[in-house]
Amino acid sequence: MRTFLRQNSLSLFFGAIFLAALVGQSFAGWASFNDTQVSDGLMTIGYGEYVTSSSFAADVAENWQSEYLQFLLYIWATVWFVQRGSPESKESGQVGTESDRDQEVGRFAGPGAPSWARARGSRRAVFSHSLLIVMGTIFVLSWLAQSVAGVVAFNEEQLTSLEAPLTWGQYLFGSDFWNRTLQNWQSEFLAVGSMAVLSVYLRERGSPESKPVGARHDDTGAEG
Amino acid sequence: MRNRRRIFLATAAVACSLTCAALAGCSAGGATRAGAEETAERFSRAVADRDGSTACGLLVRDARDAVETATRTSCERGVLRLGLTDTGASAGTGTARVYGRAAIIEDGPDTVFLARSGGTWLVRAAGCAPRTDAPFTCALDGS
Numbered sequence: 001m002r003t004f005l006r007q008n009s010l011s012l013f014f015g016a017i018f019l020a021a022l023v024g025q026s027f028a029g030w031a032s033f034n035d036t037q038v039s040d041g042l043m044t045i046g047y048g049e050y051v052t053s054s055s056f057a058a059d060v061a062e063n064w065q066s067e068y069l070q071f072l073l074y075i076w077a078t079v080w081f082v083q084r085g086s087p088e089s090k091e092s093g094q095v096g097t098e099s100d101r102d103q104e105v106g107r108f109a110g111p112g113a114p115s116w117a118r119a120r121g122s123r124r125a126v127f128s129h130s131l132l133i134v135m136g137t138i139f140v141l142s143w144l145a146q147s148v149a150g151v152v153a154f155n156e157e158q159l160t161s162l163e164a165p166l167t168w169g170q171y172l173f174g175s176d177f178w179n180r181t182l183q184n185w186q187s188e189f190l191a192v193g194s195m196a197v198l199s200v201y202l203r204e205r206g207s208p209e210s211k212p213v214g215a216r217h218d219d220t221g222a223e224g
Numbered sequence: 225m226r227n228r229r230r231i232f233l234a235t236a237a238v239a240c241s242l243t244c245a246a247l248a249g250c251s252a253g254g255a256t257r258a259g260a261e262e263t264a265e266r267f268s269r270a271v272a273d274r275d276g277s278t279a280c281g282l283l284v285r286d287a288r289d290a291v292e293t294a295t296r297t298s299c300e301r302g303v304l305r306l307g308l309t310d311t312g313a314s315a316g317t318g319t320a321r322v323y324g325r326a327a328i329i330e331d332g333p334d335t336v337f338l339a340r341s342g343g344t345w346l347v348r349a350a351g352c353a354p355r356t357d358a359p360f361t362c363a364l365d366g367s
Binding site: 037040041042043045053054055152153155156158159160161162163164165 | 284285286321323324325326327328337339340341342346348349352354359360362365367
């Protein structure tokens with residue numbers, strides 16, 4: 001057990017703080033929703049009803065889709081683009097999907113390599129892009145969830161203001177959906193871009209996300 | 225094999241969560257829609273029967289206040305002076321659409337807006353006519 005905890009501490013740590021933040025968001029959102037109910041002269045709702053509401057679902061999904069888009073683009077972009085001096089980047093001569101030898105697939109796969117890395121045809125192709133596939137799928141599903149839950153939450157506000165509701169199609173091309181979407185996207189892209197650039201000149205001793213403290217600024221792809 | 229199964233289960237759990245989140249956002253089921261239509265119908269019938277007390281009991285607080293402010297009398301008397309015609313819901317021609325805890329029953333110039341308080345639907349606005357690129361204009365406005 002102790003070994004499991006030590007060897008999986010990174011995922012366990014982020015899993016725990018994710019759950020804590022999600023629960024915290026649910027209580028803060030519930031309180032805010034009920035404040036609005038009271039100011040409208042309506043009865044408050046229970047916690048269970050709030051966390052199964054379109055309002056909560058839209059708030060969660062809009063954040064999830066942008067996070068997965070961020071990593072989807074980051075994973076893809078680091079195949080084809082480089083940042084000189086960044087530990088997040090490959091050397092400029094390694095742009096692209098690289099050779100089978102470098103990627104240790106097929107006959108170049110070492111002992112203990114995943115079986116699909118050793119396989120031929122579609123299985124190797126799918127496994128070679130499995131990270132993008134899964135990240136992309138989660139992004140699409142969460143963006144879809146944002147749009148479906150978002151149109152209901154938006155129309156609930158529309159009706160409160162005595163305005164006509166929108167169809168899902170109208171909402172998809174409307175300002176509320178794209179305002180929610182783009183305000184999340186801009187922050188995600190800024191964070192990733194900042195990381196790529198700041199890691200050229202700054203260090204965090206011991207982190208694999210940083211170059212070694214004594215590494216040169218133009219040293220690309222080095223990990224601490 | 226065990227790792228592939230873990231990855232599959234984790235991905236399936238995320239996909240299921242997202243699907244549930246999307247379904248949670250879908251418009252309410254028939255029972256909720258029926259409740260909204262029933263409230264609109266009861267309100268319309270109360271106005272038609274000159275039963276101001278029942279009609280006011282079906283209004284949200286802001287709507288009752290709006291009636292009293294507009295007519296300068298009690299809600300029970302004032303709601304009968306607003307010129308509200310049959311909403312169309314009681315005639316069975318109104319179409320109820322529910323979004324979360326709000327609903328609309330559209331019937332031309334007799335559109336009704338409702339809000340859910342606890343397990344009960346209440347009328348927020350009635351006698352509403354649509355306007356281009358603007359909120360509805362309502363004889364009874366509790367927004």
